[in-house]
Amino acid sequence: MLEFFELFQYKFFTNALLAGLLTSILAGIIGTYIVSRRIVFISGGITHASFGGIGIAYFLGLNPFLGAAVFAVFSALGIEWSAQKAKVREDSAIAILWSLGMAIGIIFVFMTPGYTPNLMGFLFGNILTVTTTDIIVTAIFALIIIAANILFFRPILYTAFDENYASTTGLNVKLIKYSMAVAVALAIVLSIRIAGIILVLSLFTIPQAASMLITKDYKKIIFWSILFGFIGIIAGLSASYFMDIPSGATIIFALISIWIMIRAVIFIKDKLNLK
Amino acid sequence: MDSLISLHNVSAGYEPNQAVLRNINLDIKQNDFIGIIGPNGGGKSTLLKVILGLLPIQKGKLNYAWKNNKHYIGYLPQSNEIDTKFPIKVSEVVLSGIMGSKSYFGKYSKSDKNKANELLDKLGLTEYKNNTIGELSGGQRQRAFLGRAIINKPSVLILDEPNTYVDKHFEGELYNMLSELNKEMAILLVSHDIGTISPIIKTIACVNEELHYHNSNKISEKVLSTYKCPIELVAHGHVPHRVLNQH
Ligand SMILES: Nc1ncnc2c1ncn2[C@@H]1O[C@H](COP(=O)(O)OP(=O)(O)O)[C@@H](O)[C@H]1O
Ligand SMILES: [Mg+2]
Numbered sequence: 001m002l003e004f005f006e007l008f009q010y011k012f013f014t015n016a017l018l019a020g021l022l023t024s025i026l027a028g029i030i031g032t033y034i035v036s037r038r039i040v041f042i043s044g045g046i047t048h049a050s051f052g053g054i055g056i057a058y059f060l061g062l063n064p065f066l067g068a069a070v071f072a073v074f075s076a077l078g079i080e081w082s083a084q085k086a087k088v089r090e091d092s093a094i095a096i097l098w099s100l101g102m103a104i105g106i107i108f109v110f111m112t113p114g115y116t117p118n119l120m121g122f123l124f125g126n127i128l129t130v131t132t133t134d135i136i137v138t139a140i141f142a143l144i145i146i147a148a149n150i151l152f153f154r155p156i157l158y159t160a161f162d163e164n165y166a167s168t169t170g171l172n173v174k175l176i177k178y179s180m181a182v183a184v185a186l187a188i189v190l191s192i193r194i195a196g197i198i199l200v201l202s203l204f205t206i207p208q209a210a211s212m213l214i215t216k217d218y219k220k221i222i223f224w225s226i227l228f229g230f231i232g233i234i235a236g237l238s239a240s241y242f243m244d245i246p247s248g249a250t251i252i253f254a255l256i257s258i259w260i261m262i263r264a265v266i267f268i269k270d271k272l273n274l275k
Numbered sequence: 276m277d278s279l280i281s282l283h284n285v286s287a288g289y290e291p292n293q294a295v296l297r298n299i300n301l302d303i304k305q306n307d308f309i310g311i312i313g314p315n316g317g318g319k320s321t322l323l324k325v326i327l328g329l330l331p332i333q334k335g336k337l338n339y340a341w342k343n344n345k346h347y348i349g350y351l352p353q354s355n356e357i358d359t360k361f362p363i364k365v366s367e368v369v370l371s372g373i374m375g376s377k378s379y380f381g382k383y384s385k386s387d388k389n390k391a392n393e394l395l396d397k398l399g400l401t402e403y404k405n406n407t408i409g410e411l412s413g414g415q416r417q418r419a420f421l422g423r424a425i426i427n428k429p430s431v432l433i434l435d436e437p438n439t440y441v442d443k444h445f446e447g448e449l450y451n452m453l454s455e456l457n458k459e460m461a462i463l464l465v466s467h468d469i470g471t472i473s474p475i476i477k478t479i480a481c482v483n484e485e486l487h488y489h490n491s492n493k494i495s496e497k498v499l500s501t502y503k504c505p506i507e508l509v510a511h512g513h514v515p516h517r518v519l520n521q522h
Contacts, residue, residue, distance in 0.1 A: 154374065164324075165371070170374070216407040217407065
């Protein structure tokens with residue numbers, strides 16, 4: 001019995017470590033794209049819309065994250081498409097999508113018997129729900145994202161920076177933007193288990209905010225964000241496990257602590273330089 | 276001489292049935308230097324987007340002298356169209372102008388990088404090449420974008436108000452540079468300041484929904500009003516000396 005327990009602990013830590021590493025890589029790469037292109041609000045819309053998919057899939061007895069992925073991808077493509085049609089008031093459309101997804105999700109989760117513990121997990125994240133299958137799926141997706149962002153680093157960067165110009169140089173800007181929209185949607189959904197719907201976007205923005213305190217170069221922001229994200233996620237997950245608090249909340253705390261520490265170091269350095 | 280780019284009865288706009296530009300005729304030939312003027316909102320930037328193929332036309336014909344226009348046009352967008360806080364390095368911005376002649380993987384060769392470095396030097400940006408564009412002054416940033424537009428030696432160079440935020444000293448240098456470049460490429464230069472660009476341009480296009488072509492680099496208020504192209508011809512006390520000296 002004791003042995004089994006030790007094994008479980010061991011497995012928990014390897015799973016947590018792997019999930020944390022993969023999530024920080026995904027969030028580092030995709031989050032830098034989100035922050036640089038200033039689509040944080042859009043990404044928030046996609047995240048919350050995906051809850052509708054979770055609710056429906058959960059009600060139908062399917063894998064909730066499959067439902068989330070479908071909802072997220074379609075909202076991401078829809079938003080990218082409507083942005084191209086220019087005249088839609090984008091922010092109100094996103095707000096509607098945001099709340100509609102949450103409403104659908106809540107209705108269906110509540111209509112499913114025995115919902116409560118899982119609802120908490122979806123909303124706030126739960127490290128204990130990370131399975132080996134999740135890790136394998138996330139690993140495959142992370143490999144694709146890494147490869148695509150290395151191979152097509154410049155087309156992605158140029159399109160994010162100035163899509164009109166990129167298009168005049170012959171890049172297929174539409175293909176790049178739609179592909180990235182799908183990547184954003186899937187990266188967010190794959191991180192929901194760890195941080196939950198409500199807090200997941202912080203994984204994609206706080207490490208970047210911290211990184212941008214020390215560098216302003218796209219590539220380096222990715223690098224530092226992965227590092228800070230990994231430290232924050234592992235610290236947060238451990239705290240979550242030992243204190244029995246939803247992992248989303250502890251991770252955010254850890255990430256913000258990193259941001260504060262860097263800010264403080266810079267502040268002190270500036271003070272010393274002044275003298 | 277054959278046209279590099281020609282527009283024949285082109286109408287274009289952002290909404291169906293709502294033309295911002297109407298019946299535009301324009302031929303761009305080798306070594307042309309066309310100053311594009313007109314009131315705010317008259318459609319100057321829109322015309323450039325049509326020429327660049329960024330905005331589909333609603334009516335008429337748009338022809339290029341080459342099969343695929345992507346590698347032949349250099350473009351400096353109006354400054355409000357660029358996110359200056361985007362985390363991208365100056366050298367990367369200039370290099371991005373070569374993208375058109377590269378594969379999708381965008382690997383740059385040693386000679387590409389040398390070309391970029393030479394250009395950065397010419398533009399006085401060498402010491403800033405590893406800075407991000409947000410760390411530059413407005414004028415330095417415009418130079419970086421000029422570098423991006425010309426690094427690939429385009430046949431047509433299109434500039435949308437490049438003198439925005441540019442200090443008077445560099446404005447003169449910019450115009451000298453454009454005169455030099457004009458020997459190798461046609462140039463379209465949008466400006467709200469006809470007085471300053473008059474010495475370097477060869478012809479004028481007034482754009483206010485319609486386009487009126489004026490086959491000279493000087494224009495009077497009276498002609499402008501017959502073109503329905505109301506812009507103010509303010510007297511220019513401090514035109515950069517270098518520009519004046521040249522002509
Ligand atoms: N992306 C856009 N969507 C809709 N309308 C636009 C867009 N860009 C410009 N316009 C409109 O087209 C007209 C011409 O604008 P523009 O070409 O920018 O003028 P200019 O460059 O001469 O100041 C204006 O009425 C402007 O409001
Ligand atoms: Mg304009």
